[in-house]
Amino acid sequence: xxxxxxxxxxxxxxxxxxxxxxxxxxxxxxxxxxxxxxxxxxxxxxxxxxxxxxxxxxxxxxxxxxxxxxxxxxxxxxxxxxxxxxxxxxxxxxxxxxxxxxxxxxxxxxxxxxxxxxxxxxxxxxxxxxxxxxxxxxxxxxxxxxxxxxxxxxxx
Amino acid sequence: xxxxxxxxxxxxxxxxxxxxxxxxxxxxxxxxxxxxxxxxxxxxxxxxxxxxxxxxxxxxxxxxxxxxxxxxxxxxxxxxxxxxxxxxxxxxxxxxxxxxxxxxxxxxxxxxxxxxxxxxxxxxxxxxxxxxxxxxxxxxxxxxxxxxxxxxxxxxxxxxxxxxxxxxxxxxxxxxxxxxxxxxxxxxxxxxxxxxxxxxxxxxxxxxxxxxxxxxxxxxxxxxxxxxxxxxxxxxxxxxxxxxxxxxxxxxxxxxxxxxxxxxxxxxxxxxxxxxxxxxxxxxxxxxxxxxxxxxxxxxxxxxxxxxxxxxxxxxxxxxxxxxxxxxxxxxxxxxxxxxxxxxxxxxxxxxxxxxxxxxxxxxxxxxxxxxxxxxxxxxxxxxxxxxxxxxxxxxxxxxxxxxxxxxxxxxxxxxxxxxxxxxxxxxxxxxxxxxxxxxxxxxxxxxxxxxxxxxxxxxxxxxxxxxxxxxxxxxxxxxxxxxxxxxxxxxxxxxxxxxxxxxxxxxxxxxxxxxxxxxxxxxxxxxxxxxxxxxxxxxxxxxxxxxxxxxxxxxxxxxxxxxxxxxxxxxxxxxxxxxxxxxxxxxxxxxxxxxxxxxxxxxxxxxxxxxxxxxxxxxxxxxxxxxxxxxxxxxxxxxxxxxxxxxxxxxxxxxxxxxxxxx
Numbered sequence: 001x002x003x004x005x006x007x008x009x010x011x012x013x014x015x016x017x018x019x020x021x022x023x024x025x026x027x028x029x030x031x032x033x034x035x036x037x038x039x040x041x042x043x044x045x046x047x048x049x050x051x052x053x054x055x056x057x058x059x060x061x062x063x064x065x066x067x068x069x070x071x072x073x074x075x076x077x078x079x080x081x082x083x084x085x086x087x088x089x090x091x092x093x094x095x096x097x098x099x100x101x102x103x104x105x106x107x108x109x110x111x112x113x114x115x116x117x118x119x120x121x122x123x124x125x126x127x128x129x130x131x132x133x134x135x136x137x138x139x140x141x142x143x144x145x146x147x148x149x150x151x152x153x154x155x156x
Numbered sequence: 157x158x159x160x161x162x163x164x165x166x167x168x169x170x171x172x173x174x175x176x177x178x179x180x181x182x183x184x185x186x187x188x189x190x191x192x193x194x195x196x197x198x199x200x201x202x203x204x205x206x207x208x209x210x211x212x213x214x215x216x217x218x219x220x221x222x223x224x225x226x227x228x229x230x231x232x233x234x235x236x237x238x239x240x241x242x243x244x245x246x247x248x249x250x251x252x253x254x255x256x257x258x259x260x261x262x263x264x265x266x267x268x269x270x271x272x273x274x275x276x277x278x279x280x281x282x283x284x285x286x287x288x289x290x291x292x293x294x295x296x297x298x299x300x301x302x303x304x305x306x307x308x309x310x311x312x313x314x315x316x317x318x319x320x321x322x323x324x325x326x327x328x329x330x331x332x333x334x335x336x337x338x339x340x341x342x343x344x345x346x347x348x349x350x351x352x353x354x355x356x357x358x359x360x361x362x363x364x365x366x367x368x369x370x371x372x373x374x375x376x377x378x379x380x381x382x383x384x385x386x387x388x389x390x391x392x393x394x395x396x397x398x399x400x401x402x403x404x405x406x407x408x409x410x411x412x413x414x415x416x417x418x419x420x421x422x423x424x425x426x427x428x429x430x431x432x433x434x435x436x437x438x439x440x441x442x443x444x445x446x447x448x449x450x451x452x453x454x455x456x457x458x459x460x461x462x463x464x465x466x467x468x469x470x471x472x473x474x475x476x477x478x479x480x481x482x483x484x485x486x487x488x489x490x491x492x493x494x495x496x497x498x499x500x501x502x503x504x505x506x507x508x509x510x511x512x513x514x515x516x517x518x519x520x521x522x523x524x525x526x527x528x529x530x531x532x533x534x535x536x537x538x539x540x541x542x543x544x545x546x547x548x549x550x551x552x553x554x555x556x557x558x559x560x561x562x563x564x565x566x567x568x569x570x571x572x573x574x575x576x577x578x579x580x581x582x583x584x585x586x587x588x589x590x591x592x593x594x595x596x597x598x599x600x601x602x603x604x605x606x607x608x609x610x611x612x613x614x615x616x617x618x619x620x621x622x623x624x625x626x627x628x629x630x631x632x633x634x635x636x637x638x639x640x641x642x643x644x645x646x647x648x649x650x651x652x653x654x655x656x657x658x659x660x661x662x663x664x665x666x667x668x669x670x671x672x673x674x675x676x677x678x679x680x681x682x683x684x685x686x687x688x689x690x691x692x693x694x695x696x697x698x699x700x701x702x703x704x705x706x707x708x709x710x711x712x713x714x715x716x717x718x719x720x721x722x723x724x725x726x727x728x729x730x731x732x733x734x735x736x737x738x739x740x741x742x743x744x745x746x747x748x749x750x751x752x753x754x755x756x757x758x759x760x761x762x763x764x765x766x767x768x769x770x771x772x773x774x775x776x777x778x779x780x781x782x783x784x785x786x787x788x789x790x791x792x793x794x795x796x797x798x799x800x801x802x803x804x805x806x807x808x809x810x811x812x813x814x815x816x817x818x819x820x
Binding site for chain 2 (some may be wrong): 033037110
């Protein structure tokens with residue numbers, strides 16, 4: 001076999017390997033996307049479209065003033081609002097340090113068996129007290145309740 | 157006065173960087189030796205000027221000069237001195253200045269230690285470094301000036317984010333930046349080589365130490381950041397597939413690929429254009445990483461709108477740097493001729509596998525990280541790509557990589573004897589299989605993936621040791637002979653074995669902590685006990701204690717083992733920093749070496765004596781930090797290899813004959 005032919009063959013091997021790994025990656029990405037994209041809903045979206053218990057989603061808004069209650073056994077209930085609608089949320093565990101009434105919050109989970117209460121598996125508030133989760137800012141803007149001057153600085 | 161001095165020095169540095177770019181590049185193009193030689197002094201001058209500038213900002217922090225806006229926003233007179241100094245880079249503007257300083261130091265290092273480089277290559281490398289400097293210095297001066305004054309000056313500062321007042325995070329950014337910027341040297345060499353139109357073994361040998369140093373620092377930076385997340389955030393986890401984490405992980409993955417493909421260029425004179433491409437992409441991802449972290453580009457798409465100048469500048473710089481270098485690559489790369497041929501089963505083949513898998517894994521992470529940004533831009537709604545996505549795409553790609561890693565170092569160049577290699581690795585394979593089966597048995601119904609990964613970790617660890625044992629002919633020749641072989645073995649061989657073994661140790665840590673972690677969240681009243689694994693935690697109560705610039709609620713837990721012996725007293729805290737008005741959680745961690753015990757205190761019950769408490773049993777987490785240290789050690793040992801210290805042999809004046817470069 002001539003050297004040129006060997007070189008072509010070598011290239012073919014590498015190209016083939018490259019294609020195989022590209023294919024594998026595409027397949028992996030697509031299957032992973034199918035189940036693991038978490039969509040964001042505002043309380044208004046949920047009021048309009050509803051959620052089924054199978055949907056694992058993120059919701060976000062402000063923690064409604066005066067709504068935080070301890071249910072005992074480290075369970076906590078509060079309401080998330082975008083000022084137009086609000087949704088009751090329960091969570092078991094320790095809330096993040098920056099979780100406060102009137103502040104932005106994002107909760108990840110699904111709607112409970114009663115079809116109304118959102119059961120959060122994770123509650124997120126960011127590292128920075130100025131930080132308003134982008135989705136929350138959007139949701140508030142969408143509901144027309146975005147008031148940057150009222151002590152809710154826009155995202156940096 | 158001092159801040160103005162710093163500002164002025166930075167402006168001068170920009171001018172010097174312009175000289176450093178234009179004169180040597182034009183000189184190299186025209187073949188003018190005097191112009192080419194201007195690069196070295198310019199690089200040194202730039203380093204001095206940037207050092208003065210950085211020193212001025214540090215001084216402003218140390219003396220708490222609250223006429224400087226940056227100091228006001230990020231410091232406080234009562235802050236401990238360590239955090240006054242580290243506060244310099246704990247913010248966007250200051251961190252940019254740190255980036256520039258490291259870039260200038262590396263540029264000066266090329267100028268000082270690059271005496272054996274051909275003059276035209278050295279001139280071009282320094283010119284490209286100068287060009288990167290222009291981009292960063294002008295970005296800092298025009299959009300993120302750290303020396304801006306504020307009038308009237310406030311009485312005191314707003315304090316650094318308390319989460320950043322921590323030794324782990326204080327040194328995380330410098331380490332990370334040493335890694336990112338280190339890849340800028342590899343990038344400069346790649347662009348210079350494209351301009352020269354020549355890539356050879358000598359080129360690879362010059363690039364290697366820089367890549368190796370950058371990789372070592374980046375490994376350390378990522379490990380430090382991960383360690384910080386583990387003990388400071390109080391969530392019991394160490395990796396969250398957060399965009400900011402991914403941003404540092406992607407250059408690490410591609411940098412690892414670059415490290416390996418540069419070996420092929422050096423030893424076998426092939427895979428040249430691929431290596432150049434890797435160098436370009438690794439640095440591009442480093443740029444992306446720098447900007448993602450500091451600009452909020454990814455945590456919030458809308459941050460772009462909040463500071464349009466900065467966003468546009470960043471976008472323009474990314475387009476010029478990435479687009480420009482890739483265009484140059486497209487034009488010039490086809491003229492780079494490949495050299496040695498090899499069979500699929502060979503050292504080269506193994507390294508190609510390594511590169512393909514690492515590049516593919518990087519691509520999947522890039523997609524997962526940028527997808528929410530793209531979907532939102534297209535109006536497709538707001539989505540989050542969470543850890544499950546990354547686990548599902550990344551882990552399946554890494555498992556075959558770990559398998560090949562065990563084989564790779566034992567394969568011969570050009571054509572390897574696979575059955576022979578496998579027979580030499582039978583001990584490693586056997587132990588790996590046993591470790592996997594034992595894990596499956598012990599965890600009794602736990603995830604099969606964990607058993608597979610444990611088996612592979614054992615395989616990799618022993619394969620790395622086998623590689624060394626084979627090279628010194630352990631037990632096959634008299635011990636004296638083995639000893640002299642061991643002393644004669646190049647240090648890079650030890651480096652390889654250490655880095656691979658370190659990864660094996662770290663994998664064990666990753667598996668242990670993600671598969672067998674025990675978490676208990678509950679409300680406990682003083683005196684109550686809880687059992688986790690073999691340990692009994694007793695909650696003793698909570699005290700209020702003052703700290704230097706915070707108030708603390710400190711809880712006390714005593715931990716006893718199965719026999720009732722006291723083994724530790726743990727004191728997790730909740731702190732409130734009044735200046736920043738921000739609470740933080742301080743987890744208490746007690747390490748048993750094979751596992752960590754981890755306690756976090758939450759809020760008090762509203763009407764009752766109880767406190768919400770989170771307790772974790774974290775198996776094998778210490779292995780993660782140990783593994784990372786061993787990997788870094790591998791990098792350092794390899795860096796001390798004689799052939800890198802002595803430097804590369806001079807290039808032959810005439811291009812090599814057709815015997816070495818066969819025609820197509």
